Amino acid sequence: MIDSVPARHGWPQALAAVLAGVLTMGLVAGLGLLLAGAGELPDGAFPSVVAATVVTAVGGTVELSGTAGALAGGGAGMSVVPLSVTLAGALVTGAGFLRPLRRRAVAGAVEPAGWAARLAAVWLLALLGLALAARHTFRISLGQGTLGDLADLFGVDPEVGFTTDVPLTLAVGLVWLAGVLLLALLVSPGAPLPGRLLRARETVRPVSHALLVLLLAWVALGALAALGVTVGRGHRAETVAVVLLGLPNLMWLTLTLGLGASWEGRVQGPFGLPMPQVLDEVMRTPDLSTLDLRALAARDGRVWWLLAVEAVLLLAAARVMVRRSPAGTPAWRHGLHLAVGLTLAVLAVFLLCRAEARYGLSLLGIGDLAGGLGGSLDLRPRWWPGLGLAALWGFVAGFVAGALPRRRRRPSPGAGTRS
Known part of the structure; x- marks a missing residue:
């Protein structure tokens, strides 16, 4: 009512x-x-x-x-x-x-x-x-x-x-x-x-809801992975701290990596991002290093599974969008809506997940007073390639989801009757 x-x-x-x-x-x-x-x-x-x-x-x-x-x-x-x-x-x-x-x-x-x-x-x-x-x-x-x-x-x-x-x-x-x-x-x-x-x-709400589902589902996967790490490897306090402070930072970063986007980053000193060891290894270099699927897969081949997970979840989100859209909407329009929405979502992730931190202490202006008291962290996206890939993935997923047969909703028991 x-x-x-x-x-x-x-x-x-x-x-x-x-x-x-x-x-x-x-x-x-x-x-x-x-x-x-x-x-x-x-x-x-x-x-x-x-x-x-x-x-x-x-x-x-x-x-x-x-x-x-x-x-x-x-x-x-x-x-x-x-x-x-x-x-x-x-x-x-x-x-x-x-x-x-x-x-x-x-x-x-x-x-x-x-x-x-x-x-x-x-x-x-x-x-x-x-x-x-x-x-x-x-x-x-x-x-x-x-x-x-x-x-x-x-x-x-x-x-x-x-x-x-x-x-x-x-x-x-x-x-x-x-x-x-x-x-x-x-x-x-x-x-x-x-x-x-x-x-x-009829236009904005279906794609907005679908992308929210996608972002929350990605965070939920990270929470499940963190639970597995806690049970299997220990480090309970550190793992839960990452979940409570920066889990979306990590998971939405990997979401963009699964799209094929790349980042530039560097970690120096005793601190770094709350991330798996493979990410830290790629970034812990003297100069800025490229953070993408190829660089990660060189250290752990299981990273390629991100592509499959990305495709499945994005197609599922596209189906959520299609079911909430008006019947008869052409597949190309679904693709266009999701392309625009996913591009804006990735832009927001780029803006929110950038990171920069540094601390140093020098004596008489020469170097760090102690190696343990200085360090830096830089992480920034490569904007245009990442946004272009987001638009491409969004259009393909939206078009495919729109072209699939649409399941009809069952009428409610009281449909068609008048009080």
Whole structure:
């Protein structure tokens, strides 16, 4: 039964929806950071690190700084989005936005816009609190022995700090919320649309829903693989930390690799990406290395199975799109819709999965003070080849799915009767 009476969505409901999203992100980030060892950070830095992680998850800016005394210098920088936290927050916040609007086919433009405005106002206040809490400075211990003696001799007292650009964080966070709410309307089959956007129900909504299914299915496969690693090889804390912080970063990267896209990357120093050993080996080179299926298969031939998994899941997503599209839509149009949608999805993955991080500490301006205190990470996509391959894969999958016989839906028991 379709309810034509507007649902309640006032300020208490907006507060509940925003708090649910923020608390979910904080819980996921906090558990992941605890398992990664952040609970041992000095000077009570853990709550601030959790806040900073949530801020970066919604696109906010966290600025790192390093100081090391009068005769030494430090430098740090990081640009990595913890997409597990982002995905959890987006799903919960989107569900909270759709909840008062459910069970209705059409809604006027004023109603969802007013509801979104309430959410945005509460969201900005919550994000402001997170941005102000996401700042801290703590010292780095150089330990005992020669290194510690040199540090005492030259007055080296290394510190690392982070803070947020509050205005930029609020602006980008508001854009993030707008994107989540718009995507929620587009992908949800039961969400009402204003009358002027009803055409999107036949064109945009089927492909948007299908691509969401594809992205979530890929993450689910990663979670199953992580479970297998935990049971079979141990490393439970580290594996669960990767799942709670960066599983989509890894899985959506492999999704683009399965399409034939390539990335450029390099890892130096004691840290790297939370990824399987084969990926780390390809990237741990003096210069930028190419990260693609051929380079990975040179170290592990099982990587070629990504092509088969990619084809099966993409065709399944295409069938989901076809079943939700109007009957009689030609196969070439299905191919065109999926080509555009998959290209935009890969573009979003490229933007979100890029990574850059570096930290260094030098004495008298010469090199790293210690090999264990310096390192860098770079990962960036090769844009145009990857987007072109996404368009090609999308068109072929959409065309094939549209050309296959379409299974007719069974009529409901009450179809064709009048009350």
